[in-house]
Amino acid sequence: MATIKEETVVRNKKVVLRRYVTGQLKVDDMEVVTTTVQPRVPPAMSTPAVMVKNLYLSCDPWMRGRMTKHDEDAEEPALADFVLGEALVNYTVGKVIDSTHPEFVAGDFVWGVNAWEEYTLVTQFGALLKINHPDLPLSYYTGVLGMTGLTGYAGLFEVGKAKGGETVFVSAASGAVGQVVGQLAKIAGCYVVGSTGSDEKVALLKTKFGFDNAFNYVKEGNDLAGALRRYLPDGIDIYYDNVGGEMLDAALLNMRRGGRVVVCGMISQYNLEEPKGVRNLQFVIPKRIRLEGLAVVDHFGLYAKFEEEMAGYLKEGKVVVVEDVVDGIDKAPEALIGMFSGRNVGKLLVALTEE
Amino acid sequence: MATIKEETVVRNKKVVLRRYVTGQLKVDDMEVVTTTVQPRVPPAMSTPAVMVKNLYLSCDPWMRGRMTKHDEDAEEPALADFVLGEALVNYTVGKVIDSTHPEFVAGDFVWGVNAWEEYTLVTQFGALLKINHPDLPLSYYTGVLGMTGLTGYAGLFEVGKAKGGETVFVSAASGAVGQVVGQLAKIAGCYVVGSTGSDEKVALLKTKFGFDNAFNYVKEGNDLAGALRRYLPDGIDIYYDNVGGEMLDAALLNMRRGGRVVVCGMISQYNLEEPKGVRNLQFVIPKRIRLEGLAVVDHFGLYAKFEEEMAGYLKEGKVVVVEDVVDGIDKAPEALIGMFSGRNVGKLLVALTEE
Known part of the structure; x- marks a missing residue:
């Protein structure tokens, strides 16, 4: 585990929703805001936590549904509405850089439901999974292995x-x-x-x-x-x-x-x-x-079986992957827009850093 | 078995389709035509047959689909289109008045897919069933027991x-x-x-x-x-x-x-x-x-089980029936029209004779 000085503060850009959307999603419905963060688990925290440096953000169509304000019970959205001014939430792939959770250590590669930002302090662990095949491209966990x-x-x-x-x-x-x-x-x-x-x-x-x-x-x-x-x-x-x-x-x-x-x-x-x-x-x-x-x-229970089967197909070349990778969090809003007009070819994702 | 003189000829009214229908079904799309029939199985027939005197005609919404001319395979109708000028086809309840089929004798009450006419010579037996509970109203076999x-x-x-x-x-x-x-x-x-x-x-x-x-x-x-x-x-x-x-x-x-x-x-x-x-x-x-x-x-295989279960409920009074009975084959076209505008209360059927 790398030692991090307590005073270190790093940039933490986030993609936030500025307003709830009706009809066509537009770039300025979103905004990339710059904040800072101490890239470690705060020592005062009483419950286990993991600081993740995000490497890839997954762009998925279902994110659009969370950008519309839903009536409380007239319709049942698949997922909760996004919170205005907070980072969008979706699947990401990242690297653990600090951890007080017994199952994760710095250096682990993980994927799961996370925020669209550069660093996320994870405190709930239902949807954070260790990557079991880091020998395959990590970005696959935003798509074919995710x-x-x-x-x-x-x-x-x-x-x-x-x-x-x-x-x-x-x-x-x-x-x-x-x-x-x-x-x-x-x-x-x-x-x-x-x-x-x-x-x-x-x-x-x-x-x-x-x-x-x-x-x-x-x-x-x-x-x-x-x-x-x-x-x-x-x-x-x-x-x-x-x-x-x-x-x-x-x-x-x-x-x-x-x-x-x-x-x-x-x-x-x-x-x-x-x-x-x-x-x-x-x-x-x-x-x-x-x-x-x-x-x-509803099918999370299948994941372990699926991951092994799919990793096998990928290693044997029976399943191939085409990704459309957008570089940098600043371009994330535009990438999402492009997905709805079919601009991407293959799995669309945003790469945050070259690791 | 009642003896029928060979020369006897009786009236046989039929409800026929005059033209294929687009949009709203109208009374004059159908016509009640009068023909005659010898009410017996022709002695010259080489295969078993049953002459049925129809007692009740069942009016069902799916009949409408058979009144539209379908393209050969652009759409797949549930049932074949009706043939213009021939009697409409749907479920009826009747009485066997003559039979050369070993499983049916004159006097049997039957139900099944039959023609909208007063007498039908049945030569195909996939859809002719004996009524196992003639102690219940026979008309129930157009509906609750059919x-x-x-x-x-x-x-x-x-x-x-x-x-x-x-x-x-x-x-x-x-x-x-x-x-x-x-x-x-x-x-x-x-x-x-x-x-x-x-x-x-x-x-x-x-x-x-x-x-x-x-x-x-x-x-x-x-x-x-x-x-x-x-x-x-x-x-x-x-x-x-x-x-x-x-x-x-x-x-x-x-x-x-x-x-x-x-x-x-x-x-x-x-x-x-x-x-x-x-x-x-x-x-x-x-x-x-x-x-x-x-x-x-697709569920015909359940029928025997269903008939016993439902007959039991009916005899115990756990299931009650409301029928809307129209008297006489002449009123059959109008009855069908009424069904599509919701005029009937309960199961709609046409009674052909009082037995």
Whole structure:
């Protein structure tokens, strides 16, 4: 453990929310503020604590939901609203630089729910995990080995009940969750088609991630249902939905009898003041479709099993990863905005320092 | 077996579809035509057959779907389109008046998928069942002891997985399926609230069917979500959806975490040229809702168990039945129209003769 002088004070930039957001998220809804911190656990603290230097911030679509002020019980948000003026909260990867907790020592690499700032004093330990495979890129714990990876895994197998020989359609397929879903479905023996927003990403899906086929939804915009019918003429057993809206409507028309729609996200709807309606829901009856919402927190119990399985695939090269890394906390607000317009290619994250 | 002279010919009125329907169904889309039939199995027939004199015709919302011409595979209808100029097809209750099939004899009461006509020569036996409880009103086999009863039973327990102590909300609650769902849910120990379209029906739900509470959706039309919040302040575990549309949107806002939406019907949408969108589907994620389509044909295997259980409840008075009986096949088209505007109170059926 490095010795830190008590008087040392370091810069601690934070990304804070300035106001609750309706409709389109804008850069100036957020602000990067500079504060200072003593980078150690205060000696006077009576309960165990860990000082973490954050290395990577994970950018995830669900953060948008926490930026809207929710009525107390008219709607139930997945996660609590962010607190104005305080650092945003989401998954990060970091390094322990000081610890009074018996399970963590300085030098440990950790990941978990943490604040969007350079240093965080962690005092609650339900969501701080040690990184068991530091030989893999640490940033993977913001994505493929973190919550997004587990989201893909649990959604595909626990909710979707994917089996070999089935057809799987994934929207936002080159995104953090989509790329994991597609590759895991291929490993399981499924036929996999993905949709994404540019020809560059279509190529990525087919060459890099091994999807059986992929299409650019922007080009097919006038007839998404027709596109799905062409790419999956025998229909869809599992639709892994990251976008909602019109693509969900198109998929409902193309589901096979007994198909499952895993609703992981509806990113097309998050920045709309009024969500668009889903018009083809009635097909759940003739097609006996099961549509189910996925909240990854319900599947934490799978994490240890998942981490080992996924680390194995990564080391064997069976799963590959594409990341879109933004350098520096100052660029974090802009990076988040870009995610909602599909600007990123692959898992989006912010790197805070080169370690 | 009554002796029938070979030359005897009797009137055989049929309800036929004159044209495929878009939008609102009208009386003159159908026609009652008069033909004649020899009321016996033709002696020349080489395969077993049964001549059935129909006693009751069941009116069910799913008939509407068969009146629209469907594209060959753009959409998958639950049931094949009706054939223009031929008798409509749906569940009926009848009496065998002649049989060359070893399992049926004249005098047997039967129910099953049959034609909307006075006499039907049955040559396919997958969907003709003997009535095992002729001591109960025969008309019950169009409803509580037939497909609508099984629909309620399978939807509530097989798809909805209802358990004692849960809250159940049923729309179109005084209808054929709704009244069964509510009463079975009460027997199972659930707290049950129903919605319906008139104060008269609200009273029926509370006094006759023993619902814990009920409301008139027409009066609450401006704020269905608010009504549900008042009637089910702790939220809904199971929404048994017979109507779709705005009520489904309101229910999605009021589901409890882990709730199930059993999609049995979307009667509010069947007569619309363009279905209304469901805007609150995104709540399936934070609330981990499972929404699943129910097609009763998938649950035929349960029928024998269900018939015994339900006959027991009926004989003990634990389940009561309200029927809306229309007299005479000439009134069948008008009766069907009335069903879509909610004019009927309870299970709607057409009685063809007084036996």
